Amino acid sequence: MKNKYVYVLVLLVCIAFAGLFLTGIYMAGQKKGSTKKELTVVTSFYPMYVAADNIIGDSKGVVLQNLSEPQxxxxxxYQLTPEDMKLLSEADVFIVNGGGIETFLTDVAKAYPDLVIxxxxxxxxxxxxxxxxxxxPELYAGQVKKIASDMKQADPERGALYEQNAAAYCEKIGDLQQEFEELKARGSGSSxxxxxxxxxxxxxxxxxxxxxxxxxxEERQISAGEVAEILSVIDSQNVKFVFAERLYGESMGNTVEAESKARVVYLDPLTRGEYRADGYLKGMQKNLELIKEAFSDYEP
Ligand SMILES: [Zn+2]
Known part of the structure; x- marks a missing residue:
């Protein structure tokens, strides 16, 4: 007799779960039907990707892809590849840095007149x-705000979310900028x-x-004349610091440190990196620390 009750109870629980499950599927289907239109966003290269990633955040239905490889x-x-052209043909929005960095932009605009650049x-x-x-950082925050405002215009349904995300990101960039301001007191006026x-x-x-x-x-040959010229500038203008990128600048950096009193600080230009939302903030923070260290060792 007791077993029978247990059996009925299990059966009821099963029916209840099946009901919930089916309702869930139904609701998901309904939701999908009323979901906001999918938006495909393509960025040109690393700093734009990270900015867009922060602005989009976890907005549903937005696909973010970068045109070039992260490295x-x-x-x-840069020459557009057939894969790039395919990606752009499927994109709604293309976010670029502008100012001549993306030399292929005119071709893109011509090939995809409907693409929002x-x-x-x-x-x-x-x-x-x-x-x-x-x-x-101050100008970068300006770029973030500009992208968010353009995104809002292109996709008003998610516009408030983009602006909210951009504001939160700009606050973090603001902290970074504050640290730059503090360093400015030391670096200001030096060559x-x-x-x-x-x-x-x-x-x-x-x-x-x-x-x-x-x-x-980029990798290239440096002439003896160029080396002599830069050493002469360092000497004649009392240059204390050289900012270089380790990837292509290390050999010249070694020459400078051997031939002059200038200190070479290897910074990350953030033109490449990991696809992660905090990529810019982390990279700039590291740069700040390197500059801070160089400044504190420097006797004016
Ligand atoms: Zn460049």
């Missing part, structure tokens, strides 16, 4: 011939040489003067 770096002279640097005053604005165009923005954020620069953002 491609800056897109100067968002230029993150549109409202930013660029340094001459240089659009690596993300290396100045430096840069081995990567992107560091012109970092120098600007620190109030430093760029006395000379060498473009070492």
């Amino acid at each position: 491609t770096g800056c897109l100067h002279d 968002m230029n993150a640097s549109e409202n930013i005053h660029l340094l001459e011939d240089n659009a690596h604005v993300w290396m100045d 430096l040489v840069i081995f990567h165009e992107a560091y012109a923005y970092t120098a600007k954020a620190l109030g430093m003067n760029v006395a000379g620069s060498m473009d070492l953002d």
